[in-house]
Amino acid sequence: MGNKKILVVDDSALVRRILSKIIQELGYEVDTAKDGEEALQKIQQENYDLITLDIEMPGKNGIEVLREIMEKKPTRVMIISSYATDNADVTLEALDLGALTYITKPGKLGVDLKKIEEEIKVKIEESLKVPKYKIIANRRNKTPKIIHKEISTTDFVPKKDHKYVLIGASTGGPRLIEEIARTLPENYPYPICVVQHMPVNFTKKFADRLNSISKLTVVEASNGEEVVPGKMIIAKGGYHLHFRRRQDDVIVCKLVSNARGRIFVPSVDEMFFSALEVMNPKDIIAILLTGIGDDGADGMVALRKAGAYTIAESEETATVYGMPKEAYVRGGASKVLPFPEILEELIKLGMETDVQKA
Template sequence: MQPYDVLVVDDSVFMRKIITDLISGDPALRVVGTAKNGKEAVELVKKLNPHAVTMDIEMPEMNGLDALRAIMNEHPVPVIMLSSLTQEGAAETIKALEWGAVDFVGKPSGSISLDLHKVKQLLLEKLHIAVKTNMRKLSRSALSKPSPKAPEVPKDPRPFSEPASRMERRPATGAAGFEHIVAIGTSTGGPRALHQVLSDFPEYFPAPVVIVQHMPPNFTKSLAQRLDSVSRLRVVEAEAGMILESGTAYVAPGGYHMTVARNGNHSYKIHLTKEDPRGGHRPSVDVLFESLLPMRELKRHIVLMTGMGSDGAKGMLALKQSGAVTTIAESEDTCIVYGMPRAAVELKCVTHVLPQQEITAKLVQAVAREP
């Protein structure tokens, strides 16, 4: 079998050599070219037609984000971003994932980044996913400029009553102010999937949404900020002790397991731990889902979207067996990686298999039907 062709893009000669050596160590991959800026990268993608590209973000003439957009518009190929581990680098990476990048690898900081070898396994793993990605699933909607946050006042607030503003929200039903909870798990391809799903929620949605996206620290904060800018819901990176509120989405912080715990008899709160990774993940979707098992008084709606592996599938099965109202798996048609949803489908614990763009409508419908 012929190896997959990879184009390496970085403005540093040293980094291009390091990345090339890392990739060349895998017999299933070969570097067919290198580029020192985004402009060169766009031209070489057309000329070489590689199976995947590794793309630095900060480069002269044309940066990685601009190059990514041009590639996705003119000659789409799977792109892995090499991101700095700073907050600014994280924000740029989230944009790249929305605009069509398959995934990213954190790029060690420093003028001589010999410790890039530490991420060799991660880089190769993500390249193997990228070269097999069906580019038709990277919808062109991700390539347009992201829309501003939707208006606070929807045209038709039914079937829910709409508060005047977030600050004026008052509990609608029950001591905790809600009787439903939505829990979402995702991994590779998740930022764009979450962008789609959260931007479709009504602002008056009468339940909290708790989310695990496999992602390191810094990046989850930037993800939450980005999602907050496009969603009617308030979206925050979760902090220990936060009291859950309707109309708010909570993103698990990178490096921590997130669970939901009762807060006396009147509310629910976020709990964060540094316990060992589950299945290689911290945060883990299974850990979040399992924390909802005792909460039979809540109507639980569970979602698994695009991602490699099986994290969340066993937790979804347990929740289904304990009376969860809705269990949704994203369909293969829209998954960048049909791993986590497939695992749930194979366990026969899924009530609905839906494309990404239909998931929110089903959740809204399910909550409206369950008084």
């Protein structure tokens, strides 16, 4: 383990010291850089297994540094920044450029890192598992093998049954959720609920971005939001997405605080288990995409046992083969498919059978 080397890039000496200690406790070697220029010099001279990168720094900011890293020497990068809290667009841009994941520094000065030490350790360990060849593939404009061929939905005739699509994702997920939002036709018959691991303030921006490219209505979850056809609901950062059934039989969203102390808020497991209590399992289509850790795996096992149709993304296309792998290993996946086939399956599941045969 000790042969792995991690570069910590942050303009705060205190943050560099705290992060270095956390990383050393994992058994890895640590190097540090106080700004973007120093980081880029060191990256050219050394081969780092992972880089933790602040966004707001004097001179070159984190986005500029990330862009250069990915152009000149693609490397695993995690964003650790307090700047991300109020600037979701910037962090979404970092993901587009190839950053694997992001952590929001807590505290007024972003130095209360001990509070999220477990999250940092989990994300470092999982990020190190990402194969080098997938670092380039994680960049939006470099994903021809992963993103699906153009799927025609011009002759799409929707089924008239009532099902619910539940999707969970983490690292590498945003661009896949975008592909789903972009591809599904406006008359798609099933509502779609998505838990994408994102901090507070990110999910509204993410939902707005998806809404601008989708034929469906895409919204951030709120209490009482109706789970109905023609709508994609993105779980709200800082809350778990649960469901309840109104007196008129319509299922609506319910935002729940993190009483169980889960690392990821929102949590895929929380959505899956809540769905089991409110929806007929045979009406549930559950999908677990790329992501760090095992969130959603236990929920998917429970869903499959109850009769839901469950799909896990295959290692072939998953940026991080963590969550879908655990679902498969634990027996929670009815099917394991690469992402393009998951998208095609979603279309077929909502389409009238006679149209499929035509």
